[in-house]
Amino acid sequence: MIDIRIEDLDLLSDEEFEETEALIEEELSVWQICNLRGQAAIFHDDQHIGEKRRELKAVDYPGFDLEAELRFRNTAVVDSLEGNMLIHPLTTPVIEIDPENKTGRATWWSLGIEGLSKYRERPMAIISAGMVPGVHVKQNGEWRILSGAWQRTTKNEYHAGWIDSMVPTNTRPQISMEEDRRRLGKYAYRKDEIRRAVPCPPGKDSFIKYPLREDMDWLLDDLDQNTVE
Numbered sequence: 001m002i003d004i005r006i007e008d009l010d011l012l013s014d015e016e017f018e019e020t021e022a023l024i025e026e027e028l029s030v031w032q033i034c035n036l037r038g039q040a041a042i043f044h045d046d047q048h049i050g051e052k053r054r055e056l057k058a059v060d061y062p063g064f065d066l067e068a069e070l071r072f073r074n075t076a077v078v079d080s081l082e083g084n085m086l087i088h089p090l091t092t093p094v095i096e097i098d099p100e101n102k103t104g105r106a107t108w109w110s111l112g113i114e115g116l117s118k119y120r121e122r123p124m125a126i127i128s129a130g131m132v133p134g135v136h137v138k139q140n141g142e143w144r145i146l147s148g149a150w151q152r153t154t155k156n157e158y159h160a161g162w163i164d165s166m167v168p169t170n171t172r173p174q175i176s177m178e179e180d181r182r183r184l185g186k187y188a189y190r191k192d193e194i195r196r197a198v199p200c201p202p203g204k205d206s207f208i209k210y211p212l213r214e215d216m217d218w219l220l221d222d223l224d225q226n227t228v229e
Contacts (some may be wrong), residue, residue, distance in 0.1 A: 026097045032094055032143045033136050035106045040145060041090050041110070041132070058137050058144035063214070077170060078116075083123035088112035088150070090132060094201030103213050104136040104143065107204035110150065116170050125158035126167060131187070133199040133219055147216075151187045151199055163191050 011019060040056050059066050078084055088110045095106040114126040134148020152169070154162035166188065168180035181188070187198050197218040203209070210218045 022101070025101050029097050029101055029104060029143065030095045033106060034090075034093055034134065036143050036145065037090055037093075037106070037108065037132065037134070041088050056145055058139045058146045060139060061137055061144070062148055064146065077172065079119045080117070083115055084117060085115040085123075086112070087114070088128075088130075096202040096206045098203065098207045102138050103207075105206055105218060106134055106136065106148075107199060107201040107219075108132045114155075116167075118170060118172060118174065125169075127154060127158055129153040130155075131199055132143045133201075135213065135216075137213070146213075150184060152185050153187065154189050155185075162189055 023109045028040040036056060039166070043072070057069060058064055059069065077120050087110070090110050093106060094108075097106055108131065110130050110132055112128045112130070114128060115123040116126055117123040123191065130152040131151050132148065132150055135146045136143050137146045138144075141217045155167045156162040156165040166177070166185075168175055168177055177185075189195065198222050202218050203221060206218050206221075
């Protein structure tokens with residue numbers, strides 16, 4: 001939070017003014033990234049019903065796998081949307097912006113309620129919890145999502161507990177729990193494991209320890225500290 005009044009700006013030295021300006025730009029970036037991810041969580045893609053399609057992903061960024069992204073968007077998940085629902089509010093954001101204000105690393109917790117069916121069977125009532133880690137970049141002056149997707153911690157039927165009931169990712173054809181472990185369920189809860197804080201939020205020194213934009217080791221930064229001998 002920046003504690004300065006407009007009338008005090010004239011009293012700042014050139015160096016202090018530049019530092020204040022940089023802090024304001026950082027705060028704006030955090031707000032814009034929060035709104036960006038909020039839109040992605042509400043609409044789940046760039047299709048806003050009744051409005052012109054808008055792009056939330058950094059599709060023009062070097063190295064972005066546009067072919068895979070378009071293939072994912074064009075693959076049907078369910079046969080019918082009737083009774084299906086995905087509500088996943090994002091909470092407790094931790095966001096760090098690089099010194100050049102061009103890259104933002106972030107992690108959110110998300111608690112959700114879902115109504116899901118794979119084909120045309122009666123939808124299943126589900127409660128879930130997970131984390132949304134991601135990297136965001138400025139593209140043509142706007143923040144876009146470069147990488148990062150929902151990583152499930154728990155997902156179970158409403159009337160069942162997550163200790164004994166875990167539902168895999170909703171796909172066609174249905175995948176095994178082992179396959180799910182290699183995808184969105186790679187950090188999911190297991191009753192025979194000690195829970196670790198992964199993926200972890202970016203630290204204040206994230207861009208010092210991991211200066212390369214493509215380096216994703218910051219997601220495992222606290223792994224050693226959470227290992228029990």
